[in-house]
Amino acid sequence: MSAVGVNLIAAAATRPRARPLRRLRQLPLALVIGGTVVAVLLITAVFGPLLAPDSATAGNIAQRLWNVGTAGHLLGTDGEGRDVLSRLIIGARPTMIAGIVPVLVGGILGTALGILAGMSRRGVRSLIMRTLDVFYAFPAILLAIAIGAALGPGVGNAIISLSIVLIAPIARVAESEVLQMRSADFMEAAYASGARRVRIARRHVLPNIAPPLIVYCTSLIGLCIVYAAGLSFLGLGVVPPHPDWGGMLNDLRSDVFTNSVLSLVPAIAIFIASIGFNLLGGGLRQLLNVRERDVAA
Amino acid sequence: MTRFIARRLLLALPILLGVSIVVFITIKIVPGNPVATLLGPNATPQARAELTSRLGLNDPLPVQYVHWLWSALHGNLGTSISLQQGAGSLALTAFGNTMILVVAALLIALVGGVALGTMIALRPRSAIARLSSSSTLVLIAAPQYSVALLFVVFALRTGAFPTGEMHSTGSSGFGDLLSHLFLPALAAALAPLGIVARMFSVSLSEILSQEFVSSMRARGLRQRAIVRHAMHNALPSLLTITGLQVGYLLGGVLFVETIFDWPGIGQQLYQAISARDEPLIEAGVLIAAVVLVLTNVLVDTIHAAIDPRVRA
Numbered sequence: 001m002s003a004v005g006v007n008l009i010a011a012a013a014t015r016p017r018a019r020p021l022r023r024l025r026q027l028p029l030a031l032v033i034g035g036t037v038v039a040v041l042l043i044t045a046v047f048g049p050l051l052a053p054d055s056a057t058a059g060n061i062a063q064r065l066w067n068v069g070t071a072g073h074l075l076g077t078d079g080e081g082r083d084v085l086s087r088l089i090i091g092a093r094p095t096m097i098a099g100i101v102p103v104l105v106g107g108i109l110g111t112a113l114g115i116l117a118g119m120s121r122r123g124v125r126s127l128i129m130r131t132l133d134v135f136y137a138f139p140a141i142l143l144a145i146a147i148g149a150a151l152g153p154g155v156g157n158a159i160i161s162l163s164i165v166l167i168a169p170i171a172r173v174a175e176s177e178v179l180q181m182r183s184a185d186f187m188e189a190a191y192a193s194g195a196r197r198v199r200i201a202r203r204h205v206l207p208n209i210a211p212p213l214i215v216y217c218t219s220l221i222g223l224c225i226v227y228a229a230g231l232s233f234l235g236l237g238v239v240p241p242h243p244d245w246g247g248m249l250n251d252l253r254s255d256v257f258t259n260s261v262l263s264l265v266p267a268i269a270i271f272i273a274s275i276g277f278n279l280l281g282g283g284l285r286q287l288l289n290v291r292e293r294d295v296a297a
Numbered sequence: 298m299t300r301f302i303a304r305r306l307l308l309a310l311p312i313l314l315g316v317s318i319v320v321f322i323t324i325k326i327v328p329g330n331p332v333a334t335l336l337g338p339n340a341t342p343q344a345r346a347e348l349t350s351r352l353g354l355n356d357p358l359p360v361q362y363v364h365w366l367w368s369a370l371h372g373n374l375g376t377s378i379s380l381q382q383g384a385g386s387l388a389l390t391a392f393g394n395t396m397i398l399v400v401a402a403l404l405i406a407l408v409g410g411v412a413l414g415t416m417i418a419l420r421p422r423s424a425i426a427r428l429s430s431s432s433t434l435v436l437i438a439a440p441q442y443s444v445a446l447l448f449v450v451f452a453l454r455t456g457a458f459p460t461g462e463m464h465s466t467g468s469s470g471f472g473d474l475l476s477h478l479f480l481p482a483l484a485a486a487l488a489p490l491g492i493v494a495r496m497f498s499v500s501l502s503e504i505l506s507q508e509f510v511s512s513m514r515a516r517g518l519r520q521r522a523i524v525r526h527a528m529h530n531a532l533p534s535l536l537t538i539t540g541l542q543v544g545y546l547l548g549g550v551l552f553v554e555t556i557f558d559w560p561g562i563g564q565q566l567y568q569a570i571s572a573r574d575e576p577l578i579e580a581g582v583l584i585a586a587v588v589l590v591l592t593n594v595l596v597d598t599i600h601a602a603i604d605p606r607v608r609a
Contacts, residue, residue, distance in 0.1 A: 030434075134315030138586045139548035143319075146582040149570055150323040226440040230552055232569050233442060249442060253556065260450040267443035280437040 031283025037276030044089055045096040045159060050076030054083035056090040057241045059235055060126045068261050076262045084265055086260040091243035095273070098237060098244070099225030101159050106166030107217045113167065114174025115201050115209070118182065135168040139228050155244075158228055165227075166220060173216050177209040211288040221276040229270045245270050289293055301601050305594050316586045317369065320579050321362050327575055374583065375576035379569065384580035388562060391583050394463065395561030398554065399546045401482035402489070406546075407539055409486070410493025417494065419524070430493070435578055436491030436493035442552035445484040449556060452480055461558035481557040485550045489542040493535075500534040501527060533604045540596035547585050 044051065054073075059082030064078040068084075075084040117128040135143065147161035181187060190200045231237045232246025240247060248266040256263040284290075332348050333340075349355060353364055368374075374385035413433070417426045452458040457467065458480050465473055504510065504527045513523050551563030558564065562581045569577040601608045 106551045130311070131315070134312055134319060137312050137316050137590050138319070138582065139544045139589060141548035141551065142582045142585050145551075145566065146320065146571070146579060147326075149578045150327045152328060222438055229440070230442065234553065234555075234567055236570060236573065247448075254411045255445065256446065256449055257453065260453055262448060264443075264446060267440070267446045270440050271438070274359060274440055275435060275438040282434065 005040040028283040028286040031287060032277045034276050034279025034281070036284050037272065041092060041096060041273055041276060044092040046093070048090045048093050050085040052083075053091040054086040056082065056087045056243045058082070065215060065259050065262065066253060067259065068265065072244050075265050076259070078248070078262075079255060084248070084252075084262065086249055088245070088265065088269055091238075091245050091248060094228035094238050094242070094244040095225065095229060095246070095266060095270075098155055098158055098162070098228035098232075099221055099273070099277075102162035102166055102225050102228070103217050104220045105159070106170050107213070109163070110167045110170025111206075111209075111213060114171040115178055115205055117171065118178025119201060120204065125175075129172070132168040132171055138170075140165050140169075140223055141230060144227060144231060145234065145236065148231055153236050153239055155238050156158055157239045158231045161236075162224055162227055162231070166224065170213070170217065170220070172283075174209055178205055179210055181205070199249070212290045215281055215285045215288060215290045218284055222277030222281065225273050225277065226270060245273075254297045298601065302594075302598055305597050309590050309594050312590055313587065316583070316590065317366055318362070320348035320583045320586075321365055323582075324365075324575065324579055333586070335582065374580040377569075377574055377577040377580075379572035379574040379577070382494075384576040387577060388580040388584050391560065391562045391565040392588070393574070395547075395554065395563065396561065396588075398482055398485060398550050398559060398561060399517045401478055402486040402546055402550065403539070403542065405482055406489035406493050406542055407471070409490045411497055411535065413490070413494035414497030414501060415524070417498035417527075418505060421502065429604075430498070432494045433491040434489050437495070439461070439487055441485055441488060441549040442556060444487055445481065445556040448480045448484050455472075463560055470553060481550075481553045481559055484557075485546055485553045488544055488549065491539055492542065492545075496538045497531065497535055499585070500538075503533045505529045533600055533607075535604070536596060538602055540593060543596075544589050544593045547589055585587065 015238065057069045059077065059080040061081045063073070063077050064079055064081040066073050068074075068076045070076060073083050073085065076224070078084055078087070113132070115127060117125045120128070138146070144158075144161045144165045145162055148158055150159060151157035186204060187200070190204050195203075228237060229246030229249065232244050235250070238244040240249050245266045249270070252263040252266060332345050332352065332354065336344060336348060344608075353361055356364070369385075372385050373383070374388070377380070377387055378383045380387060407512045413429050417430050420426050449460050452460045459477050460480075461477075463474060465477075465479050505523075510523060510527060513526065550559075550561065551566060553559065554563030555567045562585065566578060566581050567582070597607075
């Protein structure tokens with residue numbers, strides 16, 4: 001799936017013997033900014049423990065609630081005297097995992113269901129889609145809370161509940177894309193040549209619906225990071241004392257009356273991550289020429 | 298029209314049934330044995346067996362579901378573990394306060410979104426339109442808890458607005474409510490406002506490029522009259538977009554309520570989650586989903602009322 005995206009990006013971005021700088025300039029601005037933000041986030045998530053200046057879990061209670069900008073603690077310290085910058089850096093990994101993995105899982109299951117529904121007879125199709133409508137009846141985050149609360153706290157359970165929530169919207173997008181190409185000539189030719197349905201789905205349907213789905217899922221990652229941090233904020237995500245951005249938001253929120261700038265740090269980090277993935281999605285949309293959709297599920 | 302509403306309500310029934318099944322399943326997947334929790338570790342095996350059969354836990358799952366649905370339809374959604382009251386009535390009371398916040402946020406999103414969207418659609422190449430269309434992207438991406446926390450800091454710094462709850466102590470006036478309502482409603486409204494602005498500007502500019510607009514222009518109609526006609530045609534799509542935002546708001550106000558101490562369903566859920574109060578959580582989620590399904594019926598009904606093509 002990603003190979004298609006990469007090829008399309010390459011095709012749109014390259015002219016024969018263009019200089020690298022000019023090539024970069026031809027990319028949509030949103031893609032460049034969003035891509036940079038996402039790259040920084042991912043590098044932080046992978047190498048976090050190596051980059052953090054301090055311990056994320058051990059603090060000095062004598063140094064609690066230091067201001068943002070204090071020497072030695074660039075982003076201050078939290079209520080237990082732990083370095084906020086280090087917690088932010090080390091907390092990037094669980095935050096990104098809980099934002100990206102559900103989109104991957106929901107993306108695979110949702111795309112499979114959407115293709116199955118789109119290529120099936122009317123009866124089977126409406127059975128699948130009407131069943132998914134039930135999940136649409138819930139506000140997305142509330143369904144995630146209901147499942148997450150039943151399963152209990154923990155990153156794994158947060159990922160499971162968000163994956164379930166994301167299946168229905170992704171399946172709906174996939175199905176509507178499949179329906180649009182159902183009667184295309186190459187599809188009829190494929191059926192006429194006697195190809196099996198699984199083969200047609202893999203060789204003809206999937207490559208054609210991949211660009212809009214990649215765009216949609218990229219923007220969904222932004223939303224999923226916000227939801228995952230929200231679950232942690234409510235106490236359904238990462239188990240303390242391990243840091244993640246939603247949990248930090250909840251920890252520092254109570255200090256808003258004494259040290260308001262400090263309490264905003266995790267809130268702003270989540271905001272930037274959400275904007276980054278949304279910009280990347282928007283840039284990919286321009287690049288791959290996909291029409292606009294309402295992402296808020 | 299009555300037939301349309303009746304048919305639409307009938308179509309909503311299977312969805313509601315599905316919603317109830319999902320909520321029932323989430324109750325059933327809670328780890329641990331409810332009988333052991335209720336009786337404690339020192340209960341005799343006979344007492345456990347008796348309670349298990351009295352709660353109907355020996356019945357097959359479909360039978361348990363029917364029993365559960367029957368009592369849910371009679372307003373009995375179990376007892377809140379932390380508050381020892383009916384979970385249904387607790388959630389319903391809190392939901393009233395949530396709806397005040399949702400309606401206020403929806404109004405802000407609608408008015409602001411239409412104004413911004415119209416501006417973008419009418420002068421797409423102007424500097425203001427460009428600025429606003431890129432700012433909608435930031436608005437849409439903004440997590441509601443981040444915005445809410447920013448607003449609390451703003452209120453603390455300026456002292457212009459209260460930072461929490463619905464009323465000041467000892468006061469219950471309407472003006473007092475409004476001043477408590479403004480910041481949380483705005484915080485919840487920003488993302489939907491961005492979505493409404495963006496989607497509305499797309500549909501309005503599509504309409505403005507249609508032939509009937511050119512012909513009005515050729516006949517010398519003034520810009521204001523043309524915009525009025527175009528707006529009229531954009532109403533159905535505006536309604537659809539706005540309807541979609543209700544679901545988003547019902548989820549998003551959860552965090553805004555928690556941060557602003559607004560005594561609604563979100564704050565109740567927050568407390569219920571930290572108290573592991575499963576019945577209260579499920580009651581809140583169930584009520585929100587039912588309200589969302591009924592809202593969709595309402596949106597479709599209004600749609601049919603303003604657009605006769607839908608009624609057929």
